[in-house]
Amino acid sequence: MGPLSGDASLPEPVLVAVDFTATELRVVLVDSDGEVVERERYDLGPLPDEEAWAWEVGGRIATSFAREGQKRWAQAIAIACPGLVDSVAGVLVESGGQPEWDGLHVVDAIRRHIDAPVVALNRVQAALRGEWSAGAADGAMDALYVCLRGIPQAAVLSNGRVLAGASNRAGSLPALPELDPAQPLEGEVLEQVTGVLADLAALVDPVVVVLDGEEVHVGPLGPVLQGVLDEVSPGARVVRPALGDGGALLGALRAAEILAYEGDRAERLE
CATH class of the missing domain: 3.30.420.40 (ATPase, nucleotide binding domain)
Incomplete structure (x- = not known):
């Protein structure tokens, strides 16, 4: 997954939370202390196929690391998607965003750009996770x-x-x-x-x-x-939601935390 040494000169691990709709992409990077180190919002134009989506969304995430001079590495990435998601397969089965995204292989598409554990989840479920974590359903x-x-x-x-x-x-x-x-x-x-x-x-x-x-x-x-x-x-x-548009992003972050924990636990058991 990435460097495990405590050497301060090595890249630092971060969790990556992503939330996207038909027209908007938001990316947040959070360090091991829970501090936001990067927060970006991008407009999304038409992305007619999986390759176009992968280059746009995966490229934006990769750019967040490049902008930091590769001082960090992704411990886990969680992506809140608009529509019906098969989280086991990592596929957006039925898109609630752009119709061309039906069947989008979200996890595989992102892993073409970044070698890290990735999970996809429905963004309404992500919003619930966010509100449950620190919002109206806390x-x-x-x-x-x-x-x-x-x-x-x-x-x-x-x-x-x-x-x-x-x-x-x-x-x-x-x-x-x-x-x-x-x-x-x-x-x-x-x-x-x-x-x-x-x-x-x-x-x-x-x-x-x-x-x-x-x-x-x-x-x-x-x-x-x-x-x-x-x-x-x-x-x-x-x-009403206490977190507004931030609920799905926080929910994705919580999913990334779980994914990172499961990965660390698996490594300790090896």
């Missing part, structure tokens, strides 16, 4: 994170575990329509969204439901959903 054992941006999706924390499901579809909300970001949520659509989320909450029995989305959607939905949850899931609180 300390909870059971929580829901609902994202109404683009294709609606939820992530489920149950008994301290973020659920994926047999086919990585835990939290999918196929009954909900994609909402117009400029159109207020009202009438029958508001009732539909409230009903689906209330049913999900009744099943999961969360302490907190984190609602992420446009203000014209979550503004009307929040108090209505809270009123229903007071009946079907007493004690559950409907809240």
Whole structure:
């Protein structure tokens, strides 16, 4: 994975967290003391195939190390992806970003540029991990994170575990329509969204439901959903994300920490 010696002249290990959407890429490097040593944001244009994505995203990550004069090496990299992710295979199965990214081999693409352990995860699940770590769901054992941006999706924390499901579809909300970001949520659509989320909450029995989305959607939905949850899931609180756009990035960082720990433990056992 990289240098293991304590020699101060050798490159230092860092964890790399990546979060990308259809139009934006964010990269953070964090050292062993938990300090952010690099934070970058890039606009993404059309990337029509895996090779183009790999050169753009993998190249941006590699550039972060080159800019530091190769004084650091990646202990682990975690990438929050828009859409359905098979984390075992490292593949973005169904893209919620650019449609050409269906089937994108995220892990393999990054490893063409950087020789390091890499994991890919769904960015809504990453946002839940972030809010659970240091945000609106901090300390909870059971929580829901609902994202109404683009294709609606939820992530489920149950008994301290973020659920994926047999086919990585835990939290999918196929009954909900994609909402117009400029159109207020009202009438029958508001009732539909409230009903689906209330049913999900009744099943999961969360302490907190984190609602992420446009203000014209979550503004009307929040108090209505809270009123229903007071009946079907007493004690559950409907809240907004505390970390905003930073939730998915922090969740990716937490995933990188786990990956690095597992790698270190495996090396000690060899």
